[in-house]
Amino acid sequence: MRASPKLRLAALWPGSVAGQIALLIVAAMVVTHAVATLAFFTLREPWRPDDHPGVAATRIATLARLLDATPAPERDDLLRAAARTLPTLRIASWPASAPAGTASEALASHTVVQRVRDGFARSLAITDLDAADTPPGIRVGIVTPEGARFSALVPDDDRPPIRQGAIVVTFLFLAVVLSLITVWAARALTRPLARLAQAAEAFGTRMNVVALPERGPQEVIAVAQALDRMRARVRRLVDDRTQMLAAISHDLRTPITRLRLRAEFIEDDHARTMTLRDLDQMNGLVEAALSFVRDGQSGEERAVTLIDVASLVQTVCDGFADVGADVQVAATRHVLVRGRPDELQRAVMNLVDNAVKYGGSARLRIAQTEHRVVVEVSDDGPGIPESEREAMLQPFVRGDRARNLDTASGFGLGLSIVVAIAEAHDGRLTLTNRSPRGLTARLELPLAAGAARPVPERIAAE
Numbered sequence: 001m002r003a004s005p006k007l008r009l010a011a012l013w014p015g016s017v018a019g020q021i022a023l024l025i026v027a028a029m030v031v032t033h034a035v036a037t038l039a040f041f042t043l044r045e046p047w048r049p050d051d052h053p054g055v056a057a058t059r060i061a062t063l064a065r066l067l068d069a070t071p072a073p074e075r076d077d078l079l080r081a082a083a084r085t086l087p088t089l090r091i092a093s094w095p096a097s098a099p100a101g102t103a104s105e106a107l108a109s110h111t112v113v114q115r116v117r118d119g120f121a122r123s124l125a126i127t128d129l130d131a132a133d134t135p136p137g138i139r140v141g142i143v144t145p146e147g148a149r150f151s152a153l154v155p156d157d158d159r160p161p162i163r164q165g166a167i168v169v170t171f172l173f174l175a176v177v178l179s180l181i182t183v184w185a186a187r188a189l190t191r192p193l194a195r196l197a198q199a200a201e202a203f204g205t206r207m208n209v210v211a212l213p214e215r216g217p218q219e220v221i222a223v224a225q226a227l228d229r230m231r232a233r234v235r236r237l238v239d240d241r242t243q244m245l246a247a248i249s250h251d252l253r254t255p256i257t258r259l260r261l262r263a264e265f266i267e268d269d270h271a272r273t274m275t276l277r278d279l280d281q282m283n284g285l286v287e288a289a290l291s292f293v294r295d296g297q298s299g300e301e302r303a304v305t306l307i308d309v310a311s312l313v314q315t316v317c318d319g320f321a322d323v324g325a326d327v328q329v330a331a332t333r334h335v336l337v338r339g340r341p342d343e344l345q346r347a348v349m350n351l352v353d354n355a356v357k358y359g360g361s362a363r364l365r366i367a368q369t370e371h372r373v374v375v376e377v378s379d380d381g382p383g384i385p386e387s388e389r390e391a392m393l394q395p396f397v398r399g400d401r402a403r404n405l406d407t408a409s410g411f412g413l414g415l416s417i418v419v420a421i422a423e424a425h426d427g428r429l430t431l432t433n434r435s436p437r438g439l440t441a442r443l444e445l446p447l448a449a450g451a452a453r454p455v456p457e458r459i460a461a462e
Contacts (some may be wrong), residue, residue, distance in 0.1 A: 063091065093149070123145060127140060310343060362379055430442045
């Protein structure tokens with residue numbers, strides 16, 4: 001069974017990046033030389049000097065000038081010497097008795113005839129002669145202003161002389177074609193790398209939602225296979241860590257509950273109060289860990305719906321206002337994002353909770369750019385030093401200086417949960433200090449398809 005031409009061509013195409021680049025370079029060189037050679041043979045004049053139209057025209061013009069300057073008795077000797085020296089021109093005397101006639105329109109516009117006139121530099125009468133034994137060419141009769149007459153064989157080559165414009169256009173066309181081929185080849189080589197980079201970036205945020213490239217150079221396929229194996233190992237490690245953390249946090253609830261019941265029977269009021277406070281902090285740590293496991297992961301299996309950001313923010317603010325917190329919405333926009341409502345509500349709730357906890361109040365503002373919506377939560381607290389800002393986004397890093405459970409007001413999981421939720425929704429969280437004091441947390445999320453249009457800003461009146 002014979003293979004198809006497409007399969008035979010695919011078999012000849014090298015599989016490695018180095019082989020493909022080498023093949024492209026060799027192909028570009030071959031095409032360049034082929035086009036240059038074609039242009040040379042197309043535009044060039046004959047190689048032999050005697051057959052060169054320009055050389056023949058120059059010789060005829062030179063002979064005409066010599067005859068015109070030579071006395072009449074000596075012209076015959078000069079013609080005979082020229083005929084022996086230049087046999088290809090078939091030079092012969094043209095008797096005065098022969099009718100001069102007039103040149104035809106075709107002869108007057110002939111390229112070689114025009115070269116003869118240009119080389120003579122004066123008025124020169126040229127007439128075409130009929131000759132049955134004329135070899136390839138045109139038999140012409142020439143009469144100089146001084147009356148010298150002779151006949152010669154003009155090469156019948158009406159190609160104009162090589163012009164620089166034709167050469168420039170040829171090589172410009174060659175450069176454009178090679179550039180287009182190079183760009184196409186470069187895109188074909190880098191497209192698998194771009195897909196590989198996209199898959200790696202998506203794996204870092206959404207844990208494997210972009211397929212790895214299965215076609216391309218051998219090096220790219222090898223890297224893709226190695227990345228796929230690494231993704232599987234990382235997923236197992238993350239799943240094991242998540243299950244272990246969830247199991248430990250869940251199992252700790254039961255002994256904490258039993259300890260709380262037993263603490264109620266402690267007779268010493270101070271000891272009972274301190275014990276219950278420690279148990280409350282332990283229970284808060286367990287709840288924070290469970291929340292980090294539940295809300296801090298990608299949650300790909302959860303339903304994704306359209307969410308009105310303004311309604312979600314107002315719901316969170318109303319909940320804090322009900323318990324007496326100073327939380328207000330300064331400006332809002334009704335825009336839609338696509339995501340999981342419970343996770344986004346938890347993210348906004350964590351930002352507002354931090355603002356109220358460390359700044360005493362929270363001011364929320366919703367802004368919209370061309371493709372994203374921004375939820376800003378500002379407070380009047382001490383802010384975060386720039387050197388500690390990146391560390392604050394890591395799990396179990398607290399903003400306060402205390403490192404013991406007696407005075408700590410949190411467990412350092414709030415912002416890390418917000419970061420994980422933002423990345424799972426193709427967004428990001430940034431922290432910026434305000435002047436003269438305070439902090440602004442910016443939660444950026446991509447707009448839902450069809451929602452990226454300007455919406456008038458509404459200042460909250462309540």
